[in-house]
Amino acid sequence: MLVKRLWLLPVLCLGLMGCAQSPGERPFLLKNLAKSDIDLVADAHVEEVTRLAHELTIKLYQRNPRELRKGPPGMTLERRLALLFDRPRFITHSELDYRYGVDAIPLVFDPDFDGDRVFALMVGIGGMLHASYNYRHEFYLLNEIDQQKLYDSARNLEIIVWRLSNRKNPQGELFLLTNGWDEQGVANLSFERLFGKLIAHQDMMARIVSDKTNRTINKTVFSLATTALFPI
Structure with a gap:
C-alpha cells in the first residue's frame, strides 16, 4: 500500500x-x-492549419456568396462550418457524390458541377490536410506521421492556388473568386497570404518529422499547370 x-x-x-x-x-x-515533443508540435500544427482553413472558408463564402445558395435549402455559413470542422469530422457528403480530400477538388473546376464549389474546395483542402495527419486531431507516443504526406499536401495546395487563379469556365470566368482588386485598384492578397501560411505550416511539419525520424522527403520537380494532385 x-x-x-x-x-x-x-x-x-x-x-x-x-x-x-x-x-x-x-x-x-x-x-x-x-506525448513526445513532436506530438505536442504536431498538435499545435493541426490546431493552426484548422484555424487557417476555417478562416479561408469564411473568406471564400464572403467573396463568392452565390455558392452558399447552391447547397441544400436553408443552408447557412454556420452549418457549412460545422460540416467542415466539427469533431468527429464528417467525411461523407452526398452532395459531393461522397468525395473527400483530394478526390473532391476536381468538382471545383468541373463545368458540369452545379453544386457549392466553395464547399467542394474546402472538403477537398480540409480532407487533404486531415489525411496528411493520418486523420488524427491529436497525437501520442505511438502515433506516426508521414513526412511525405505533409510535403505532398503542401505541393497540392500550390497546384490548387494556381488552378483557382487560372482555370475558367466556358464563359471565361474564374470558377471561384479569390484575390482581386478593390475600387481604388489596390490588390487584395489576403487569400494568397492564407494559402501561403497553410503551405508553410505543412512544409515545416514535414521537415520536423523528417529530421526527427531521419527519413528523407522525395522532392520531385513538377509543373503547377500540368501536374495532377498528389494522392494523400
Missing part, C-alpha cells in the same frame, strides 16, 4: 502544479505525459 501511495505522489504533485499555474499560462494536462 505504501509503495502504491508513493507511486501516486508524483502524479498528484503534477496535478497540483497544473492547478496552480500563473495567470495567462496554459493549464497542465495529464494526457500530455503520454
Whole structure:
C-alpha cells in the first residue's frame, strides 16, 4: 500500500502544479505525459492549419456568396462550418457524390458541377490536410506521421492556388473568386497570404518529422499547370 501511495505522489504533485499555474499560462494536462515533443508540435500544427482553413472558408463564402445558395435549402455559413470542422469530422457528403480530400477538388473546376464549389474546395483542402495527419486531431507516443504526406499536401495546395487563379469556365470566368482588386485598384492578397501560411505550416511539419525520424522527403520537380494532385 505504501509503495502504491508513493507511486501516486508524483502524479498528484503534477496535478497540483497544473492547478496552480500563473495567470495567462496554459493549464497542465495529464494526457500530455503520454506525448513526445513532436506530438505536442504536431498538435499545435493541426490546431493552426484548422484555424487557417476555417478562416479561408469564411473568406471564400464572403467573396463568392452565390455558392452558399447552391447547397441544400436553408443552408447557412454556420452549418457549412460545422460540416467542415466539427469533431468527429464528417467525411461523407452526398452532395459531393461522397468525395473527400483530394478526390473532391476536381468538382471545383468541373463545368458540369452545379453544386457549392466553395464547399467542394474546402472538403477537398480540409480532407487533404486531415489525411496528411493520418486523420488524427491529436497525437501520442505511438502515433506516426508521414513526412511525405505533409510535403505532398503542401505541393497540392500550390497546384490548387494556381488552378483557382487560372482555370475558367466556358464563359471565361474564374470558377471561384479569390484575390482581386478593390475600387481604388489596390490588390487584395489576403487569400494568397492564407494559402501561403497553410503551405508553410505543412512544409515545416514535414521537415520536423523528417529530421526527427531521419527519413528523407522525395522532392520531385513538377509543373503547377500540368501536374495532377498528389494522392494523400
